[in-house]
Amino acid sequence: MSFVTIPGLVTAENTDITAETAEVQIPSTEVPEGATVHDVVIVGSGPAGYTAAVYTARAGLAPIVLAGQLTPGGALMTTTEVENFPGFPEGIQGPELMDNMREQAEKFGADIRYEDVVAVNLEGDVKAVATEDEVFYARAVILATGSEYRHMNVPGEEEFSGRGVSYCATCDGFFFKDRRLAVIGGGDSAMEEATFLTNFASEVVVVHRRDALRASRVMAERALNNPKITFEWNATVSEVLGDEAVTGLRLASTVDGSERNIAVDGVFVAIGHLPRTGFLRDQVALDEAGYITVDEPSTRTSVAGVFACGDAVDHTYRQAITAAGSGCRAALDAERWLASLGDQA
Template identity: 45%
Template sequence: MLDLNLSNLSSPSANGDEPLKMLVIGSGPAGFSAALYAARAELAPVVLTGMELGGQAALTHMIENYPGFPEGVGGSELGDLFQKQAERFGSITEFDTATEVDLTKHPFQIKTESGEYQANTVIIATGARPNHLNIPGEEELTGRGVSYCATCDGWFFKDKKVVVVGGGDSALEEALYLTRHATSVTIIHRRDELRAGQILITRANENPKIDFIWDTVVTDVVGDEKVASVKIKNLKTEEESAIETDGLFIFIGHTPNTDIFDGQLALDDGGYIVVDGLMQTSVEGVYAAGEVADPHFRQVVTSAGMGAAAAIQAVRYIEEKGL
């Protein structure tokens, strides 16, 4: 890893000289992919890591569906490789978090916990966080049976029993995917009817591996080194019980990390940044990539592709504007 710090450089953030050509906010697959492409174009991009170096992918124990790793790769290891590859070509990683932005004037102004940056282009790759149940045992057993991505972790539950929480499209899509590996999938929903599309409901009802528990919430995740069971409570009868399970998959929605961009950029009803096919946001020179602008796929490979596309377009913008 390159040991570079803007405080030691003649950088615009340090002394008010020329602005950075590119600032990348976020250090997941989209952020480092964008940094790699920008660095190879000799833009010397600066990457603000945020609170989670490597993004959500770094929290996944093993990623087996990213091309080029036939035996799989650890999430944190893949994030480290992304970082090293970008830094090899001159990308600078700053362990800092953006706290405020002003995209109404150019160069763009970005304040962080430890300083302030100016940049001619900005690529936002702050990701989205899965909504949590916020119950005992959930955080402690995340990665040890508690998961928020069936596509990422389903393989590890081959011939095992799992529980899925949720009642929307994502919950049913992921539950159906889990039936490829698990012996049984129990869907727990807090209401007495699903919110998913009818096609998914029909598929779930017809799948012999799927069972439903209605009007119920999970109140506790139990296990020492891994998930062993979950405690549940019926919201109508208030009856409490426990279910033995090897895994708990939680699909109650995602929240994009766009709080500091509210009022600065166009967001959709879910709070995701609106982009066009070129990853361009509603502000010229500002791009978004990865899960912060992707409510549909949320995969490492798609996020990396979006990051590359955003950087390519940002390079063209810089060239066209003579920046």
């Protein structure tokens, strides 16, 4: 593979958008003899990436989808029942919904690769997208990189990650049967985690920094009416306590700053997400929070031929259906972009 060295943060492993500069390898956009220049490469999966794949594949663009190795299908792969996606009156499991989308994309000709993107070079008429083993060249790129779990960044969190600290109830809840657990957060995700964990835990303590939940009414009432769920209001976590594993939390009052300890055997953090865009710094324009900026209402980024969709763009709605809709828009924008190139496309 042909690479060039430039300053800037571009590797996918480092998503710290506050970093200044680093010497990194990015792929050259000079296409080697015999290499294929694809119409479109989609970086990411989930409802945005897979919907973009369905639309570009149906348009005959034969998209390459770099879905990732660990969680192809995005955040919904760790979600239990999705009750608000149209067309499923009885609800559908998140992984099943993503599998259906993937199968639909493949049916129309999408080539889905379970590889992680490590670097990109989006300048020029031909874009280069590199995994560990291969560089893909395309005239258009759709970025559907999604988001990752936001951490509390308190003492003990990293130390006890995997030893009582988790970010996924559906992944790890089973291991905490008959234990007292804590869920950190007050939104829909936190209420979903707390409710799910009552299938295993003896008690679930929700720690929220305010005196009222910010979750939707349905999700809030479900948690508030569950006898296994209790609440620590107006509190934040100042430290995760433990020895070999988690044994408790130190809570700080948001009212008077006083601190006290509570005993728990596990901590599930559900305080939001951060966009997976660190590897795009100096490649496309990002806002102060790291989200990709687009020319609304289109999905065009600051770079011609590069489009963005899903949670890497969306500050506000963060729903599977809105992500899917933006994936559709990105596909249509890419299709029109390629058509505008005429004979070059």
